[in-house]
Amino acid sequence: MSDDMKNIKSNEQPPLRMQNVPQSITRRHAEKITEEAVKDSTASAGDSGDDQQYSLNDDRRVRTLSPGALVAKRFFRNRVAVTGMVILILMFVFSFIGGAITPYGEDQLFYRIEDQSKQYASVVENKEFRYSVAEGADFSSLAQSQFMLAYINGKDTFETGGRTFHSTEVGENFYVIEDADGKVVALAAHDVVSSSDGTSKPPFEIQLKALQAYHSDVKTFEAGGDSYEVLEDGAVLKNGAEIAYVSHYVVQAVMGDVTLSRQFKDELIAEIQAGKEEFNFTDTDGVQHTYTLKFDPARNAWNVMQSTQTRVYDTYGSPSKEHPLGTDRNGMDMITRLMYGGRVSLYIGFIVIIIETSIGVIMGGISGYFGGWVDMLIMRIVDIFYCIPSMPIIIILGATMDAMKVNPQIRMIYLMLILGFLGWPGIARMVRGQILSLREQEFMTATEATGIRVSRRIFKHLIPNVIPQLIVIMTMSLGNTILMEATLSFLGLGVKFPFASWGNIINDVNDTFVLTNYWFIWIPAGVCLLLTVLAFNLVGDGLRDAFDPKMKR
Amino acid sequence: MRKYIIKRVIISFFILIFVSFIIYTLMRCLPTSYLEEVARAKSMQPGSKSFEEWMEQLSATYGMDKGIIPGFISWAGRAIRGDFGDSWKWTVPVTEKFKDAVWISFTMGLISFILELLIAIPLGVIAATKQYSKTDYAVTIIALAGISLPTFFFASLLKLLFCVKLGWFDLGGLIGRNYQNLSAAGQFLDKAHHMVLPIITLTVISVGSLMRYTRTNMLEVLNADYIRTARAKGLSESRVIYHHAFRNTLIPIVTIVGGSLPGLFSGALITETLYSIPGIGFVSYQSMTGGDIPFSMFYMVFLAILTLAGNLISDILYAVVDPRVRIS
Numbered sequence: 001m002s003d004d005m006k007n008i009k010s011n012e013q014p015p016l017r018m019q020n021v022p023q024s025i026t027r028r029h030a031e032k033i034t035e036e037a038v039k040d041s042t043a044s045a046g047d048s049g050d051d052q053q054y055s056l057n058d059d060r061r062v063r064t065l066s067p068g069a070l071v072a073k074r075f076f077r078n079r080v081a082v083t084g085m086v087i088l089i090l091m092f093v094f095s096f097i098g099g100a101i102t103p104y105g106e107d108q109l110f111y112r113i114e115d116q117s118k119q120y121a122s123v124v125e126n127k128e129f130r131y132s133v134a135e136g137a138d139f140s141s142l143a144q145s146q147f148m149l150a151y152i153n154g155k156d157t158f159e160t161g162g163r164t165f166h167s168t169e170v171g172e173n174f175y176v177i178e179d180a181d182g183k184v185v186a187l188a189a190h191d192v193v194s195s196s197d198g199t200s201k202p203p204f205e206i207q208l209k210a211l212q213a214y215h216s217d218v219k220t221f222e223a224g225g226d227s228y229e230v231l232e233d234g235a236v237l238k239n240g241a242e243i244a245y246v247s248h249y250v251v252q253a254v255m256g257d258v259t260l261s262r263q264f265k266d267e268l269i270a271e272i273q274a275g276k277e278e279f280n281f282t283d284t285d286g287v288q289h290t291y292t293l294k295f296d297p298a299r300n301a302w303n304v305m306q307s308t309q310t311r312v313y314d315t316y317g318s319p320s321k322e323h324p325l326g327t328d329r330n331g332m333d334m335i336t337r338l339m340y341g342g343r344v345s346l347y348i349g350f351i352v353i354i355i356e357t358s359i360g361v362i363m364g365g366i367s368g369y370f371g372g373w374v375d376m377l378i379m380r381i382v383d384i385f386y387c388i389p390s391m392p393i394i395i396i397l398g399a400t401m402d403a404m405k406v407n408p409q410i411r412m413i414y415l416m417l418i419l420g421f422l423g424w425p426g427i428a429r430m431v432r433g434q435i436l437s438l439r440e441q442e443f444m445t446a447t448e449a450t451g452i453r454v455s456r457r458i459f460k461h462l463i464p465n466v467i468p469q470l471i472v473i474m475t476m477s478l479g480n481t482i483l484m485e486a487t488l489s490f491l492g493l494g495v496k497f498p499f500a501s502w503g504n505i506i507n508d509v510n511d512t513f514v515l516t517n518y519w520f521i522w523i524p525a526g527v528c529l530l531l532t533v534l535a536f537n538l539v540g541d542g543l544r545d546a547f548d549p550k551m552k553r
Numbered sequence: 554m555r556k557y558i559i560k561r562v563i564i565s566f567f568i569l570i571f572v573s574f575i576i577y578t579l580m581r582c583l584p585t586s587y588l589e590e591v592a593r594a595k596s597m598q599p600g601s602k603s604f605e606e607w608m609e610q611l612s613a614t615y616g617m618d619k620g621i622i623p624g625f626i627s628w629a630g631r632a633i634r635g636d637f638g639d640s641w642k643w644t645v646p647v648t649e650k651f652k653d654a655v656w657i658s659f660t661m662g663l664i665s666f667i668l669e670l671l672i673a674i675p676l677g678v679i680a681a682t683k684q685y686s687k688t689d690y691a692v693t694i695i696a697l698a699g700i701s702l703p704t705f706f707f708a709s710l711l712k713l714l715f716c717v718k719l720g721w722f723d724l725g726g727l728i729g730r731n732y733q734n735l736s737a738a739g740q741f742l743d744k745a746h747h748m749v750l751p752i753i754t755l756t757v758i759s760v761g762s763l764m765r766y767t768r769t770n771m772l773e774v775l776n777a778d779y780i781r782t783a784r785a786k787g788l789s790e791s792r793v794i795y796h797h798a799f800r801n802t803l804i805p806i807v808t809i810v811g812g813s814l815p816g817l818f819s820g821a822l823i824t825e826t827l828y829s830i831p832g833i834g835f836v837s838y839q840s841m842t843g844g845d846i847p848f849s850m851f852y853m854v855f856l857a858i859l860t861l862a863g864n865l866i867s868d869i870l871y872a873v874v875d876p877r878v879r880i881s
Contacts, residue, residue, distance in 0.1 A: 080690060380568070387572045389856035391822055392841055393579065396849060399842040400583050483703055487823060490705045493842075509709045512724060516717045526706035533701035541697065 071468075074546040081542020087535035091528065095342030104333040106340040107498040110323070111331065112314040119254045120291060120306035123272055126248045127300070129173070129188040134204045137185035139177070147177060147188060171215020176208070187211065191248045193236070196262045202236075202244045210236045214246045272302055279304065316518050326520045329508055330497075338524060341500035345532070348416055348495070349482040353474050355420025360427025361463065361470070367428065368435030369458055378428070385425040394418055394484075398493025408496040415494055419481060430473055434466045468547040475540035479533040486529050502529045558869060565861040570629070572857045573850075577625045580846050581617075588617065590844070591641075615641075615847075632854070642845040643836075650836065651851065657727065658820035658832035661748055665755035666817060673760050674806065677767025681775060682794055692764060699761030708754050708827040715750060722750050725829035751828045755821055767806060774801045804875045812867025815859040 054061045065073070075081055099106075129148070133139045143160045147167060150158035157166050165185070167175045173190040191214065193207040201207070206228070209221040213230040220229045229237040234246035242262070249272075251265045264281055271279045272293060279291045292305045313331035317323055325334035367378035397418060401411050438444065439462070447457050488494030489503025497504065505525040508514045514521055592607035601607070612618040615638070619627065631638070637647040680692035716724045723729060729743050774780065775798055783793045820834030829835060833852070840848035872878050 080694065383564075383568050384571045384575070387568055387857040387860050388575060389853050389860075392837065392849065392853050392856065393576075395822075395838065396580070396583070396841045399844065403844075479701060483701070486703055487705060490703075491823075491826070503703075503705075506703075506706060506709070509705075512717075515709060515713055519713075522706075522709060526703065526709070529703050529706060530698070530701055533703070534698055537697045537701050538694075541693075 071543075071546045075542050078542045078545060081538055081545075084535040084538025084542065087531050088539060091342060091532050091535065092346070094528075095339050095346060099336070099339040099343055102333075102336045102339060104336045106336065106500060107330075107332060108336070109331050110314040110317070110327055110333065111311045112317065113309050114312050115307050116310050117292070117305045117307050119303050120258075121251060121253045121260060121268075121304040122299075123268060123302040123304065124250045124252075124300065126190050126192060126250055129175075129190065130192055131186055131188050132193075132201075132204055132207050133186045134184055134208075137179075137183070139186040143186075144188075147175075151175070151188075170212055174211055174215050176212075184208065191234075191246050192250055193244050193246050194250075195244045196235075196242050206236070206244065210244060210246055268304065316514070316521065319520050325524055326518070328505070328521055329514075334505075334520060334524070337500040337505060338502070338528060341502045341505050341525065342528060342532070344412070344495055344499055344501045345482050345485060345503075345529070348412070348419075348485045348501075349478045351416045352419040352423065352481045352485075353478050355416065356423040356477065357427055357470065357474055359420070359424040361431050361466075363424065364428035364431025365435060365458055365463060368432035369439065369454075369462065371436075375432070379432070382425040382428050385422070388422065390422040391484075393422065394488060395491070395493055398488060398491070402493070408499055412495055412499065415485070415488070419484060423477065423481070426477070427470070427473060430469060431466055434469060435462050438462055438465050468543075472540050472544045472547065475536055475543060479536035479540070482529070482536070483533050502526075554872065557872075558865075561865055561868065565865060569854070569857055569861060573629065573632075573854045574625055576850060576853045576857075577628060578621055580850055581621050581624065583844070583846075588612065588615065588641075628850070632851075637851040638847040640840065640845055640848040642840050642843045642848065647847050647851045650848065651833065651855075654831060654833040654836045655818055655820070657830060658825065658834060659818055661751055661755065661825075661830070661832060662817035662819075662821065664748075665752045665759070666813070668752070668756045669760045669763055670810065672756070673763035674767050677764045678771050678794070678799060678802070680764075681768045681771030684772060689768075692768065696761035696764040696768075699757055699759075699764075702758060704754065704758050704823045705827055707757060708750070708824065711750050711754060723747060725827075727830050747828075748830070751821070751824050751830055754824050754827075758824075763809075766809060767802065770805045771798065771802045774798045777801070804871075807874050808867045808871045811870040812863040814866065815862040819856055819859050 129144075129151075131139065131144050140160075143158075143163075143165065146158040146160040147165070150156065150167065156168065157164060159165070164180045165177050166180075166182075167177045167188070170176050175188045176184055177186045177188060179185050187204075187208050189211055191211060193202055193210050195202050202210070205223050209223050210228065210230055213219055213221045213228075214234060219231070220227060222228070226238055228243075229240075230246070231237065235242050236244040236246065245262065247265075247269070249265075249269045251260055251268060253260050261284075264283075267281055268279055268291075277293050279293055280288055281291065282288045289306065292307070294303045294305060295301075296303050314327045315329055315331050317327035317331070319326045323333050323335070325338065328334050328337060363378050363382070367375045367382075394415075397414070401414065406414070443461065444457070447461050452461070485494055485501065486503030486506075489496075489501045490507050492504070492507060495501035495504055502525045506522045506529075508518075509522040588611045589608065592604055592611055595601055595607045596604040602610075609618070617624070635648065639645065640647045640650050643650045676692050680689045683689050712724055715721045727744055727747050728740075729747065732740060732743055735743055775794075780793060780798055783797045784790075788797075818833070820832045820837070822834035822838055824830075825832045825834035826838045837848060837852040840852070
């Protein structure tokens with residue numbers, strides 16, 4: 001602190017000479033006027049021995065500092081500004097170097113394997129009559145309900161549509177229905193005959209005879225010239241080979257293209273009867289599958305669930321070792337998106353500022369130097385631009401580009417151009433004001449007297465004197481531009497997917513579910529944005545203080 | 554003085570004409586429009602005229618069939634008499650929709666503006682009197698953080714904290730679910746309740762710049778010679794600051810405050826959109842994204858008028874408040 005005190009004293013003196021000069025920045029031009037500073041005692045500890053040789057008022061005792069070095073010194077003494085500088089450097093490293101180091105690409109998609117329990121088959125224990133109708137016979141659903149009615153009332157004849165039917169109980173819950181002519185038209189049974197290969201049902205005749213045989217003591221029957229045998233467990237053999245089976249369980253695959261084998265059905269039904277909740281089945285290739293069984297009381301059926309592994313986009317993945325900030329809506333690595341987003345935000349900020357400054361300096365410079373009607377004209381243009389509401393215009397243009405489906409890359413260029421073109425009047429006004437006052441100063445009279453040409457006078461002698469203010473205003477508006485771009489991207493009118501920008505990363509927060517549950521999607525981007533803009537403002541503020549010699553620190 | 558004001562008003566009027574012409578040209582050059590959409594929808598109906606015929610009819614109805622310059626002249630002729638046409642999106646006259654929406658925005662703007670003044674001026678003065686103290690740094694950083702805070706991020710944070718975690722407020726909208734069943738006082742309280750978060754957002758976002766402005770100007774005044782004189786003649790420090798310095802600081806503050814009064818009507822486009830408050834900002838956002846040319850035109854011209862009025866008021870106030878400034 002004691003060093004600071006000394007420096008304050010020494011710094012106070014030289015500006016006194018220039019106090020009558022209204023604009024401090026002449027300092028830079030007047031290089032002959034050297035500002036002096038007492039040697040920083042810590043920095044020049046090695047030289048302190050030499051100091052003794054000079055007399056007290058010897059010029060060599062003091063070290064002269066260039067104006068730039070003085071500004072830098074004042075800047076680095078401002079702790080808040082230096083903090084801003086450090087944040088900025090970190091952000092640049094994060095966005096530009098980070099993007100190069102990160103193992104993932106900007107729009108690289110990530111997947112995760114998800115176990116999804118899909119319904120594979122369903123098993124129904126048949127406790128109601130199922131009807132099978134003979135080929136060519138007419139047995140409508142109305143007739144089926146009439147049969148049900150007759151069955152409940154214990155009758156064996158019923159009528160429907162002017163036709164009389166007669167039902168005969170052949171076995172337990174197995175009725176054969178004949179019409180008035182005694183021709184078998186249908187059968188009603190709890191048991192169902194299914195073909196072993198899982199395809200279509202066996203013909204009616206075989207169904208009927210198989211059921212009859214199943215329910216009687218005679219276990220063989222003949223149909224169509226072939227002889228069949230029905231075993232105790234319900235298997236129907238044709239010439240010794242199983243072609244169908246009788247069971248009161250109905251097993252159906254959910255997917256149309258899956259055929260369930262006889263063995264699978266048998267084992268499944270055995271497991272269900274045993275009341276198990278899990279079912280292991282080894283198929284003919286020796287691969288073991290595990291199914292879970294769930295009873296669905298509403299359908300009075302067992303659902304056989306097979307857990308399959310599905311590859312899905314890793315959307316909104318929680319932070320993990322591979323993805324320190326998780327993944328976003330599209331399954332992209334969040335931290336990588338943040339890095340690239342920072343790049344885009346900074347690029348846009350810088351390019352817009354360059355456009356703004358170039359237009360602003362040229363217009364302001366011309367206006368201030370020439371004065372008169374040129375000045376009048378340019379200033380009216382500036383007034384007009386000042387009045388144009390930029391946010392609504394950019395929103396309208398953004399919505400239009402949405403409607404025109406402009407390529408996101410070209411859109412980004414348009415965005416920069418629009419922002420730059422709408423932002424220059426402030427800079428032009430500042431430059432004009434500075435140049436107006438500089439123009440009247442002695443050094444300008446000197447340039448005129450020495451016959452320096454106009455372009456050189458403007459660009460060599462006037463513009464450099466505006467640069468300090470220009471740097472300050474540029475730094476401050478860089479922050480504003482980044483904020484503006486982020487706001488537009490947030491509204492979905494700025495930078496568009498697949499490009500990342502801090503604004504469009506936070507855009508996800510419009511979904512209340514994301515707002516509530518996935519903090520890692522939007523908070524980091526918001527913090528990055530806040531820190532960057534804040535850092536630009538802090539640095540700009542520090543620079544303003546550093547460039548202003550009237551400031552005591 | 555009167556001459557100056559008249560001159561300024563005339564200049565402002567010409568600027569306004571240019572600005573509206575630029576905006577009009579821009580709107581007319583937009584390649585897609587709401588009209589096309591309507592015409593397409595109408596031509597799809599069975600037994601309807603073709604798209605071109607509909608387009609022609611609609612263009613004629615809305616004055617879109619003329620060239621840009623005659624179109625602008627007829628638009629301006631009607632606008633000067635207060636007729637801005639019918640809004641396409643809201644299907645009512647533009648001015649009617651505007652009257653519905655603007656008071657909501659104005660109420661919100663006014664409350665947050667008063668809060669801003671109450672917070673920013675005292676803090677700015679304190680920061681300046683204790684320059685380079687911890688208080689000063691804190692105020693500077695808070696002010697800059699407020700300036701740097703993205704509105705949408707801050708609003709999202711508030712929503713997460715107060716709406717989701719604490720459940721104190723609704724996520725958006727101006728009225729609650731059972732608004733219709735409430736008494737008049739209840740309806741008022743319901744609206745007030747829904748405005749709390751937007752007002753907090755607006756205040757926090759905009760308090761920083763006024764705070765810094767106060768601080769800078771107070772610092773300038775404190776370095777003035779008359780303050781040294783006041784101290785030298787032995788006045789108490791509080792009298793020096795609050796009587797001599799603060800009064801002089803008020804000059805630029807009154808100017809800037811007066812200049813921002815018209816802005817209270819402009820509505821907060823982003824904040825209102827974020828909280829779905831049907832103020833002028835949100836309404837015009839919807840109009841602009843929906844391609845509603847009459848409403849967007851009106852809103853942008855309205856904003857331009859507000860800017861011009863603000864500049865005019867602050868210039869006049871500057872001369873009125875500061876006796877050293879005399880306009881010849």
